[in-house]
Amino acid sequence: MTYRIGIDVGGTHTDAVILDGQNMLHAKTKVATTEDVGGGIQEAIRVLLAESGIQPAQIASAMLGTTHCTNAIVERTRLSKIGVIRIGAPATDAIPPYADWPQDLLEAVFAGSTIVHGGHEYTGQRLSRLDEEEIRRMGAQWRGKVKAVAVTSVFSPVDASDELRAKQLLQEELGAEVAISLSHEIGNIGLLERENATILNASLTEAAQQMVSGFQQSLSANGIENAHIYLSQNDGTLMTAEYARRFPVLTIASGPTNSVRGASFLCGIEDALVVDVGGTTTDIGVLTKGFPRESSLVAQIGGVRTNFRMPDLLSFGLGGGTRIRGLGAEPQVGPDSVGYRLSKEGLIFGGEVLTASDVAVAVGQAQIGDAQKVAHLPADDVQRVYQKMTVMVEEAIDRMKTSAEPVPAILVGGGSILLPDQLQGVSEVIRPENYEVANAIGVTIAQVSGQIDRIYANETRTREEILEDCQQLAIAEAVRAGALPETVKIVDIEEVPLAYLSGNAVRMRAKAVGELFPVAARAIRG
Structure with missing residues (x-):
């Protein structure tokens, strides 16, 4: 029989559980969170194995929920120096990148920024030709000086071709070891907020690597060598370790959502308030159809306005x-x-x-x-x-x-x-x-999700074609995050006509959810 370990690192305690394929609870523990975080994780795993008698080779999957990336932004530590390219001149020149950023956070990540010609209208019509020469020049200038680059193009959720081309050019100049964050993969409609989320994601490159490597080392120290590793996202679902390295910003606020998901799972209730009281804070979330309710407000992360998905929480x-x-x-x-x-x-x-x-x-x-x-x-x-x-x-x-x-x-x-x-x-x-x-159980039983937010001009396509395209993109995103393709289904879709734009434009949001592995039971026992 194989098992999976789930760990949630809080400010006071590190909680951990072992479940089997039937969701039977075999061991649980709470240990003090250590200053280096990894020490507490390693000790929690040791206690679980000792109490359960389960052999390390039987652990097939390991899931982690952590505030590592959140703390990096709040504390202004372990952040990477990055370059920023905005594609959209001259239409987007009025407000530069990093507008209204806290000065100390700006100093921690800034290595340079530029605005180049290119980008599209909401209809997909090109604004201007992409300035490939300037992108190459900036890449050469940042060589050896940056760990990552954030690329944002105006209306890239409609047409991402300029961002994808910029990534190709930058990799040719900087090499594959420099991470490239693209805004259409991270944020929603709204240029400045989407750009901010992309910059934060790029700045977390080294923190994400430390987070994943530290978890791997804690597992190895306890003899667990071949387990598949997953990290929790802030919508209550999971992503693979590789996906987490690419999108570390999605781990922000994931801790409270683990508790919300765990509470739903333990009670079999899909609609309720969840009050999670830890050693330092109380977090209140809202269960809606078994998942945390998403916030409709602009998310402030470390003093920076963003517009990517965040749970509706009160702490x-x-x-x-x-x-x-x-x-x-x-x-x-x-x-x-x-x-x-x-x-x-x-x-x-x-x-x-x-x-x-x-x-x-x-x-x-x-x-x-x-x-x-x-x-x-x-x-x-x-x-x-x-x-x-x-x-x-x-x-x-x-x-x-x-x-x-x-x-x-x-x-x-x-x-x-x-x-x-x-x-x-x-x-x-x-x-x-x-x-x-409940938080450790929430991360252990979590599913994998993919979410898409796009604007469509439906002059050339029918509504049914647009719906199908949006849903297929969300399903593909869930599979990219680690879900088994045959288990993925659409759990939420939202259609908002944009009457203030011409061309019968519509904003589509779709969320798909799938399983990491076949689940035979949906109730904790033990």
Whole structure:
């Protein structure tokens, strides 16, 4: 029998599980996340193998959800120096690349940028001839100075030929070892936001390589040599390691979506709120047909506006390690946390820092650590703090709902033991078995997806032909990401007529989902 390992790296804990082909749970663990991340992953794998008795050679697949790339952007570290080419002169000269970027992030990635002639209208009509000579010149200029290049062409989701030609020219000048990110493969309609997403993707080249290589090393250190490796995307699905190297920006915000998918899987519920409480933050997402609801807002990543897909999540500073200050009339809850140091610094574990976990134990909500170490805290004061913690969650739930009607809420994450069994605005509080490792289960059972966003001018094609083309492109993208072709199906399609454009233009979005391998069962047991 073969097995698969799923790992989700959080700010406080690294959670891991082993499942078999029938989705039976054979082992689970939570270990402290280490500063180098890889150490925690390696230890989690060691514990799983030791507890389950499963041999390393029996592990056929390994899945990872991590904040590695998110942290690289937020912390301005491990980012690659890149060149940027925008194709669209003279029509797009008014606003240069990197407009409104935070200065420190700009300095971390900038190696040069240029705007060259070329590009298309939304109808596919050419704006101007592609300036191949300038692209070659910039490639020669950046030789030895950049790790990647980001290429964006005006309306490339309609006609990507200029971006593809630019990639060919740059590879001839720079060599195959320099990664080329193309905007039509990453972002949606909207030149500047799509360009920003492409620049971020290119800047994560080295971080992505470290992420994948570190995971491979952690597996090898435990004797797992031949497992297929996958990483989670921010829509709750998976991609191959090679796909992740090409599109590392898709891993951003993938952690909370793993919890949302895991919660749905554990409960067999496809429409609900999911409240994921970790050691540092609480993340609230919305399940829609078993997948996280996508945000309709412009995504801000590290202070940069982008327009690629992002889950609709609300995160705030409340977790098991959240610091509590000022017991009394005006207590302060967070937003900072002791994180993975909770087991050393929290009062209930013999430390000296008052945390949310200490308060939950003091009021009798949770049974962890040594309750005697918080018995001296004034009952009225800790009750006041606990009430404030509960109200924070209830207000956040209210913000995520689309109506005033109560909805079911699934509580997952190790920190969910802090929350009561009744919440305002919630029809039912659900605590599934294995709730504390829902994120790791979510990444282990995830499917593979492909998504397409295109504008079509349907003067020459019928609506049925456009629908078929968009769906086939989405299916092909899912297969490229690692899905078995025979399992892929369209799960969502959106058609938006663009009345403000001539030519009967329409915007089409399609999402296809498939399996990594045949699945015989869809419910966790064990």
